[in-house]
Amino acid sequence: MNLIDKIFNAGIAGCGGAGFPTHVKYKAQVEHFIINAAECEPLLRTDRYVMCNFAREIISACEIIRDHLGAKDCIIALKSAYKEEIASLEVAILSLGSKVRLHTMDSFYPAGDEQVIVHEVTGRVVPAAGIPLDVGCVVSNVATVLAVNDALNDKPFTHKFLTMTGEVGEPTVLHVPLGTSFSDCLEKAGGANIDDCFVICGGPMMGKPLTKEEAAKTVVTKTTSGYIILPRESRLPSVHTTPIQHTINRAKSACIQCTYCTQLCPRHMLGHPIEPHKIMRKLACGSIESLAQDPEAVNALLCCECGVCELFACPMQLLPRKVNTLVKAELAKNGVRYPKSDKEYLPDQNREYRKIPSKRAANRAGTGKYYDYKIKTCKEFTPDTVCIPLKQHIGVPAEAVVKAGDKVSCGQLIGACPEGKLGANIHSSVDGIVKSVSDVVVINIK
Numbered sequence: 019m020n021l022i023d024k025i026f027n028a029g030i031a032g033c034g035g036a037g038f039p040t041h042v043k044y045k046a047q048v049e050h051f052i053i054n055a056a057e058c059e060p061l062l063r064t065d066r067y068v069m070c071n072f073a074r075e076i077i078s079a080c081e082i083i084r085d086h087l088g089a090k091d092c093i094i095a096l097k098s099a100y101k102e103e104i105a106s107l108e109v110a111i112l113s114l115g116s117k118v119r120l121h122t123m124d125s126f127y128p129a130g131d132e133q134v135i136v137h138e139v140t141g142r143v144v145p146a147a148g149i150p151l152d153v154g155c156v157v158s159n160v161a162t163v164l165a166v167n168d169a170l171n172d173k174p175f176t177h178k179f180l181t182m183t184g185e186v187g188e189p190t191v192l193h194v195p196l197g198t199s200f201s202d203c204l205e206k207a208g209g210a211n212i213d214d215c216f217v218i219c220g221g222p223m224m225g226k227p228l229t230k231e232e233a234a235k236t237v238v239t240k241t242t243s244g245y246i247i248l249p250r251e252s253r254l255p256s257v258h259t260t261p262i263q264h265t266i267n268r269a270k271s272a273c274i275q276c277t278y279c280t281q282l283c284p285r286h287m288l289g290h291p292i293e294p295h296k297i298m299r300k301l302a303c304g305s306i307e308s309l310a311q312d313p314e315a316v317n318a319l320l321c322c323e324c325g326v327c328e329l330f331a332c333p334m335q336l337l338p339r340k341v342n343t344l345v346k347a348e349l350a351k352n353g354v355r356y357p358k359s360d361k362e363y364l365p366d367q368n369r370e371y372r373k374i375p376s377k378r379a380a381n382r383a384g385t386g387k388y389y390d391y392k393i394k395t396c397k398e399f400t401p402d403t404v405c406i407p408l409k410q411h412i413g414v415p416a417e418a419v420v421k422a423g424d425k426v427s428c429g430q431l432i433g434a435c436p437e438g439k440l441g442a443n444i445h446s447s448v449d450g451i452v453k454s455v456s457d458v459v460v461i462n463i464k
């Protein structure tokens with residue numbers, strides 16, 4: 019069986035957040051294979067834990083993937099501050115006689131943005147609305163590479179490493195079966211230190227905001243990188259719970275057109291024509307709907323929603339990212355896409371000076387007090403029940419191949435990717451009995 023078949027069978031979707039099926043991504047032939055090990059969200063420790071503890075597995079999978087992609091090199095891009103991770107990878111590279119290279123970067127946000135990392139490593143700029151493949155690169159998250167190593171050993175993607183931090187009893191990295199509930203994860207991290215808490219699924223800059231009640235309904239999926247527990251009165255809950263009309267009214271009335279949001283926008287700094295201050299200016303004279311008719315509004319489609327403009331740049335505490343997402347949704351409704359071209363993009367000459375230190379990003383997001391901590395161990399556990407969604411990836415949902423009452427074992431296929439469609443297989447993450455099947459397969463552990 020070749021690498022693509024093994025990855026397809028194992029059901030691997032990118033662990034970095036988007037969940038793009040890896041067997042599709044690796045169908046390319048490229049010049050550079052880049053591993054995103056920046057873990058740029060300030061509070062997460064998952065990728066760092068993986069690099070410290072599975073360096074040999076990562077390097078050996080890197081070699082195989084690089085050869086499969088026909089790439090002339092494989093570069094792991096990470097921060098120079100990751101001393102232990104670098105040492106661990108260097109030992110593995112040496113002992114395996116590997117040609118994998120490390121590329122170190124400063125601790126800035128968003129070092130792990132796919133387009134930023136391509137530029138940092140190769141000096142190339144991915145065209146506006148393009149992908150790394152356009153400049154001869156494939157980028158994979160380091161945890162995805164570890165999952166590929168498992169796939170090479172015929173082990174499906176059934177478990178996930180994730181960070182639990184913020185106001186928890188003990189910040190920790192967990193290794194749990196897919197489908198484990200947030201509540202079980204929280205309990206293993208020592209519970210919440212506060213009653214009135216708010217949850218971010220992912221990192222503070224780009225994570226998904228959830229109330230305690232919403233979080234209680236979530237489970238760990240292939241793209242879950244962590245949960246952050248925050249006091250309700252901290253900055254992020256207020257940013258995320260601001261009503262849309264209030265966001266628009268404030269944008270119309272309080273934007274002073276200082277242009278900081280544009281000057282610090284990482285995609286603008288790469289030379290892409292995204293200028294959030296102009297979107298804010300135009301909004302002052304109309305509505306989201308009328309703005310979407312403006313020829314310049316199409317540039318909002320270039321926003322990667324990194325959050326720099328609203329959590330770091332804006333002195334008026336306005337929400338240009340949220341406005342961009344509203345404009346993007348309106349444009350999508352109208353069927354508008356960004357007109358990709360062969361134009362060459364040049365980074366701004368001030369880009370180096372406008373990189374945002376990670377710790378300052380964490381501070382401005384109101385999460386600075388949780389920034390400095392070390393993870394030494396990982397907690398593993400198996401809950402009594404798992405609820406495994408049949409869609410944990412980009413594309414169509416997997417189709418269930420089990421029914422209530424079936425006995426299943428860990429690693430057994432329970433959802434198959436429909437033939438010829440973009441998607442990924444789903445496997446049972448435990449030994450147990452299927453309790454119910456809908457868009458989620460619920461399995462009780464034996």
Ligand code: SF4
Nearest residue numbers: 283321322324325327
């Ligand atoms: S969220 Fe703001 S800073 Fe980030 S890409 Fe979008 S416009 Fe630029």
Ligand code: SF4
Nearest residue numbers: 273274276277279332
């Ligand atoms: S940073 Fe804030 S105030 Fe300044 S132009 Fe952007 S949205 Fe307006």
